[in-house]
Amino acid sequence: xxxxxxxxxxxxxxxxxxxxxxxxxxxxxAVDVFRLNLIGKYLTYAFVAIGLVLLWGGxxxxxxxxxxxxxxxxxxxAMFLKLEASTPAATxxxxxxxxxxxxxxxxxxxxxxxxxxFYSLTxxxxxxxxxxxxxxxxxxxxxxxxxxGGVYFAIITQAVAAILTILxxxxxxYTGGVNGITDLRTLHGWDIRTDSAKLILxxxxxxxxxxxxxxxxxxxxxxxxxxxxxxxDREDRVRFSGYDVANFKIFIFCLAAAxxxxxGAMFTLQVGFMSPSFVGIVPSIEMVIFAAVGGRxxxxxxxxxxxxxxxAKTTFSESFPELWLFAMGGLFxxxxxxxxxxxxxxxxxxxEPFFAKALARFSKPSPEPQPQAAE
Amino acid sequence: xxxxxxxxxxxxxxxxxxAGAASIPLLAAFNSVASAQGLPTAVVNTTGLAVTDxxxxxxxxxxxxxxxxxxxxxxxxxxxxxxxxxxxTGGILGRKIEVIQEDGGSDWPTFAEKAKKLLVEDKVASVxxxxxxxSRKAVLPVFEQYNGMLYYPTFYEGLEESPNVIYTGxxxxxxxxxxxxxxxxxxxxxxxYLLGSDYIWPRTSNKIARKHIEKKGxxxxxxxYYPLGHTQFNSVINKIKLKKPDVIYAIIVGGSNVxxxxxxxxxxxxxxxxKPLLLTIxxxxxxxxxxxxxxxxxxYASMKYFQSLPNDNNKAFVAAFKKxxxxxxxxxDVTQAAYLGPWLWKAAxxxxxxxxxxxxxxxxxxxxxxxxxxxxxxxxxxxxxWSKTRIGHAxxxxxxxxxxxxKDLMEPNPFPEGYQ
Numbered sequence: 001x002x003x004x005x006x007x008x009x010x011x012x013x014x015x016x017x018x019x020x021x022x023x024x025x026x027x028x029x030a031v032d033v034f035r036l037n038l039i040g041k042y043l044t045y046a047f048v049a050i051g052l053v054l055l056w057g058g059x060x061x062x063x064x065x066x067x068x069x070x071x072x073x074x075x076x077x078a079m080f081l082k083l084e085a086s087t088p089a090a091t092x093x094x095x096x097x098x099x100x101x102x103x104x105x106x107x108x109x110x111x112x113x114x115x116x117x118f119y120s121l122t123x124x125x126x127x128x129x130x131x132x133x134x135x136x137x138x139x140x141x142x143x144x145x146x147x148x149g150g151v152y153f154a155i156i157t158q159a160v161a162a163i164l165t166i167l168x169x170x171x172x173x174y175t176g177g178v179n180g181i182t183d184l185r186t187l188h189g190w191d192i193r194t195d196s197a198k199l200i201l202x203x204x205x206x207x208x209x210x211x212x213x214x215x216x217x218x219x220x221x222x223x224x225x226x227x228x229x230x231x232x233d234r235e236d237r238v239r240f241s242g243y244d245v246a247n248f249k250i251f252i253f254c255l256a257a258a259x260x261x262x263x264g265a266m267f268t269l270q271v272g273f274m275s276p277s278f279v280g281i282v283p284s285i286e287m288v289i290f291a292a293v294g295g296r297x298x299x300x301x302x303x304x305x306x307x308x309x310x311x312a313k314t315t316f317s318e319s320f321p322e323l324w325l326f327a328m329g330g331l332f333x334x335x336x337x338x339x340x341x342x343x344x345x346x347x348x349x350x351x352e353p354f355f356a357k358a359l360a361r362f363s364k365p366s367p368e369p370q371p372q373a374a375e
Numbered sequence: 376x377x378x379x380x381x382x383x384x385x386x387x388x389x390x391x392x393x394a395g396a397a398s399i400p401l402l403a404a405f406n407s408v409a410s411a412q413g414l415p416t417a418v419v420n421t422t423g424l425a426v427t428d429x430x431x432x433x434x435x436x437x438x439x440x441x442x443x444x445x446x447x448x449x450x451x452x453x454x455x456x457x458x459x460x461x462x463x464t465g466g467i468l469g470r471k472i473e474v475i476q477e478d479g480g481s482d483w484p485t486f487a488e489k490a491k492k493l494l495v496e497d498k499v500a501s502v503x504x505x506x507x508x509x510s511r512k513a514v515l516p517v518f519e520q521y522n523g524m525l526y527y528p529t530f531y532e533g534l535e536e537s538p539n540v541i542y543t544g545x546x547x548x549x550x551x552x553x554x555x556x557x558x559x560x561x562x563x564x565x566x567x568y569l570l571g572s573d574y575i576w577p578r579t580s581n582k583i584a585r586k587h588i589e590k591k592g593x594x595x596x597x598x599x600y601y602p603l604g605h606t607q608f609n610s611v612i613n614k615i616k617l618k619k620p621d622v623i624y625a626i627i628v629g630g631s632n633v634x635x636x637x638x639x640x641x642x643x644x645x646x647x648x649x650k651p652l653l654l655t656i657x658x659x660x661x662x663x664x665x666x667x668x669x670x671x672x673x674x675y676a677s678m679k680y681f682q683s684l685p686n687d688n689n690k691a692f693v694a695a696f697k698k699x700x701x702x703x704x705x706x707x708d709v710t711q712a713a714y715l716g717p718w719l720w721k722a723a724x725x726x727x728x729x730x731x732x733x734x735x736x737x738x739x740x741x742x743x744x745x746x747x748x749x750x751x752x753x754x755x756x757x758x759x760x761w762s763k764t765r766i767g768h769a770x771x772x773x774x775x776x777x778x779x780x781x782k783d784l785m786e787p788n789p790f791p792e793g794y795q
Contacts, residue, residue: 169573177574179483179513182512322478
């Protein structure tokens with residue numbers, strides 16, 4: 001462990017405390033349940049952004065297909081919830097009661113065998129992590145073992161995202177098609193649509209996010225994390241030093257996938273449905289933008305980036321329903337032109353020096369200066 | 376203004392205030408103003424909706440950005456026109472309608488988010504919106520949970536009957552059965568080739584079409600689906616040429632239409648010769664703008680409304696629409712259905728004497744509009760509209776000529792026995 005402290009440096013612990021307080025205390029007190037649920041939805045994208053910080057910021061591997069894993073996690077959760085919502089009693093007007101409604105609309109008369117295990121919550125939770133990880137392993141092994149990297153890897157992840165979207169839409173009898181899997185109601189009998197459930201899910205989501213943040217940080221400061229940075233900056237030297245670069249890349253790709261999938265599952269729980277519009281190319285690129293706006297090197301930046309971009313999206317689209325996309329585009333261009341390292345870069349280059357100066361000035365008279373949230 | 380404004384009337388007992396006024400729109404408007412003075416907000420709004428003594432808030436929720444914007448813009452325009460006309464004649468129960476517009480962004484989860492915002496934060500008394508089935512499916516749980524009222528304008532696959540939705544477009548059997556009956560009777564069609572974009576509406580519609588065709592002892596010689604956005608139709612066009620069906624039954628949506636009809640023409644299938652004849656339920660005047668009238672000429676469409684309908688209501692509607700939104704605009708089936716939403720809601724609110732969702736719901740079945748552009752419509756117990764089905768014949772200028780309309784109103788039947 002570095003001498004600076006456990007997991008984080010002192011300064012980073014301060015940031016961590018601010019973030020935890022913001023998510024767990026300030027937000028729930030400051031906004032109503034409707035807005036809190038929206039923030040919960042934004043935070044599910046922060047999982048993907050954290051995965052991208054590990055993968056792209058840490059490992060230098062740009063994936064433009066993280067929506068695949070977000071979607072797979074979300075779909076696993078949605079399948080479980082859909083089966084629970086499709087009891088024979090609730091679906092008695094169908095030709096075949098007891099199967100999900102979209103299957104009935106597509107003339108399917110029996111639940112496909114690969115849906116069966118999703119009756120079990122335990123299996124579902126395991127699947128949420130393992131299915132996307134396995135998928136990432138297959139893609140990663142196929143690419144990295146052949147030393148495919150850089151822009152080619154990015155293009156291939158895009159292609160996979162497109163393929164998966166077409167597959168989901170085309171197999172609508174089994175997947176719900178373009179509509180997605182909708183009208184999810186209960187989790188083990190617990191109605192996830194009520195305000196109290198939304199509140200509880202928000203906290204579960206926020207705590208999971210904080211857990212994932214700690215996990216990601218522990219990866220970053222580990223020996224493996226330092227190897228990743230070495231690989232990012234000089235891959236051939238790491239290889240010549242005797243490390244199997246491909247395996248490390250596969251591992252970090254799988255880890256980022258699993259983290260994204262947790263976000264996807266929490267998304268399904270909080271929003272109440274899953275659709276292929278989260279799997280494709282556009283959402284995958286949007287998720288990269290969250291990480292870019294927050295700062296691709298900073299885990300905290302990723303979370304703030306996801307929050308800020310999505311909050312801006314909601315606000316702009318409420319105020320200017322016909323022009324908001326231009327406002328969003330302008331925001332991205334401004335951020336990338338002015339702050340190449342995103343919000344985290346702004347904090348590092350401008351806010352921190354400012355507080356350092358202020359701290360130096362006040363530290364003599366007052367022993368406990370309190371810097372405000374550095375946002 | 377009052378001449379071109381539809382008045383509403385109800386066939387079952389009305390409040391005495393409004394009795395007898397139905398045939399004279401101007402008088403009806405005065406009456407609703409008068410009635411409002413007698414109805415304080417506390418009485419007409421017991422559930423905390425955004426209703427004041429002088430205003431009532433409603434939501435419009437369509438995509439004005441993204442791929443669906445091209446289709447949904449017409450619906451937004453129609454709803455705004457209807458609301459403006461209602462306000463010009465005194466509003467509803469004396470209250471002016473204020474619109475809160477939200478953008479669904481062609482993205483289904485965004486629809487759900489915005490629907491929730493409209494119901495929970497803005498507490499709108501009614502929402503006019505959605506276009507694709509996917510967006511409706513996304514908002515449906517929200518409307519049911521927070522007890523809102525949605526007026527949904529698109530022709531769609533049926534299989535749904537929500538207490539929180541009034542479906543102002545046709546469900547699949549209304550659109551399909553009469554069209555097939557017509558083509559069999561008038562054109563002697565014996566064999567059909569079914570085509571569609573690959574999602575729930577074309578698949579369900581073709582399922583109904585196939586059952587209906589087979590019930591008549593006729594033949595379906597092919598049935599195929601293509602992903603949304605597909606642009607290569609040459610192989611299926613070759614198959615059509617080989618199988619020589621009497622009718623191509625096409626339910627292709629969006630941009631794929633452009634490719635399909637151009638390639639059909641390029642392959643030498645001249646639809647004006649009607650060998651085979653093409654019957655579609657998915658191409659309205661809006662889509663022809665993209666396809667080009669010269670590529671569509673000779674095709675038949677089966678739906679409930681065409682811009683060229685010769686009745687007086689429609690002439691006034693088209694004139695008002697063009698006055699508000701420009702002379703170059705075209706009006707398709709869904710646009711007209713969207714226009715009905717605010718009027719049907721107004722009639723239900725006035726019949727209920729309240730903006731409360733539950734009372735509006737109870738009042739809705741039986742509501743009639745005598746002055747809808749498509750002619751007379753009436754809300755069925757199942758929240759769909761009784762309406763006539765019409766066949767249009769495409770002209771080179773992008774309009775349809777009306778060639779047939781059903782004598783009676785078609786009963787909406789979202790869960791058709793024997794067609795599932």
